[in-house]
Amino acid sequence: MRSGELAAAAGVNVQTLRYYERRGLLPEPRRSLGGYRDYDENAVALLRMVKAAQRLGFTLDEVAELLDTGRPRHPTPDLQARARAKLAEVDQRMADLAKIRQGLVQVIDARCDSLSHCTCEDCPLPFVDLATVQEGLE
Numbered sequence: 001m002r003s004g005e006l007a008a009a010a011g012v013n014v015q016t017l018r019y020y021e022r023r024g025l026l027p028e029p030r031r032s033l034g035g036y037r038d039y040d041e042n043a044v045a046l047l048r049m050v051k052a053a054q055r056l057g058f059t060l061d062e063v064a065e066l067l068d069t070g071r072p073r074h075p076t077p078d079l080q081a082r083a084r085a086k087l088a089e090v091d092q093r094m095a096d097l098a099k100i101r102q103g104l105v106q107v108i109d110a111r112c113d114s115l116s117h118c119t120c121e122d123c124p125l126p127f128v129d130l131a132t133v134q135e136g137l138e
Contacts, residue, residue: 006039010047057086
C-alpha cells in the first residue's frame, strides 16, 4: 500500500510516516518501479503499536527502545518494568495536578483578582507578599 493508504489505515498523517522512518520506528519500505513507497500490512500493525504505546504515555524514544527489545516476537520483561515506571510517573503527575487544582480552587474561592496586587482577604497566593516587598525596594 502507498503512504496515503497506510496513513489512513493507521490513523496518522503522511508526515508522521516520514518522521517515524527517519527515527527508525518504521522500516524504510520497498519502492515500486515508479519510486513510490510500498508498505505491507505489518506497517499498519507497527504504527498502531506505536500509537498505542504513546497513548500509554511512552515517549517516542521509549517506544523505539521497547520495539528494539521486543523485535523477536515474544514479550520482553523490560516492558513490565517500564510500564511500572511509567505508572509511577503518571501517579506523580496526577498528584502534582491535584495540588495545582487545589491551588486554583483556592484562588477562585478567595476571589483573587491580581497576582501582584490582590485585594482579596486571606489570599492563598504565597508570593503576593514577595511582590509587595519587591515593589517597596524599587
